Amino acid sequence: MGDEIQLFGAIAVRPAVLPIIASFETATGLSVASKWELNPRVKTQIERGEPFDLVITNPNLVRDLTATGWVLAGSQVPFGRISMGVAAKAGGRAFRVDSIEAFEHALKNAKSIAYASDGTSGGYFTGLLERLGLAAEVKPKLVPILEGRRRPAWLVAKPSWQLFR
Structure with missing residues (x-):
């Protein structure tokens, strides 16, 4: 291993990991080159040969990468959880989700x-709609946001869009 560690991680963990990287670099003198993608793309790109020393992604994807030999068995360490959130347009009517x-x-x-359709959260959300028995009723209202772009808030902020009324 050289003086640089190649980190390949999921976009969702980026805000939590960036401060850790800076502390790690200061403590070790090593540098970290990071690349961030949606969870499913992390797995796909690794399987296509994307170089990495360390990967941070969902446990099920780590299991898959371990089973196919891309990740060293026994090297997995869980370190956090990411929650999903719900938001409404600023100035809109308040809603309850309690x-x-x-x-x-x-x-x-x-x-x-609007929802991020390509990432893990999009799959979770659409699965949740199925489990709640709302998929058919809600499907016509869904605005899928592709490729992890930070556009859901932009879409619902436009006057013609409103997430919850």
């Missing part, structure tokens, strides 16, 4: 719902 029923009501009454 119970499953209130969350379902908010989804049913939304004019549109």
Whole structure:
């Protein structure tokens, strides 16, 4: 190993990991070159030969990469969890999501719902809609945001869009 560590990580963990990188570099004298992608792309790119020394991605993807020999068995260490959030347009009417029923009501009454469709959170969200029995009713309102772009907030902030009313 040289003086540089190649980190390949999921976009979702980037804000939490960047301060750790700076501390690590200061403590060790090593440098870290980082690349950030959506979780599924991390796995796909590694399988295509993307160079890395350290990968940070979802546990199920680490298991897959371990099973196919891309990740050293036994080297996995869980270190955190990422939550999902719900937001509404600034200045819009407040909504409740403090119970499953209130969350379902908010989804049913939304004019549109923007969500990051390509990443793990998008899969979780659409699976949640299925588990709640709302998929068919809510599907026409969904606005999929591709490739992890930070556009959901932009879409719902435009006057013609409103996440929850």
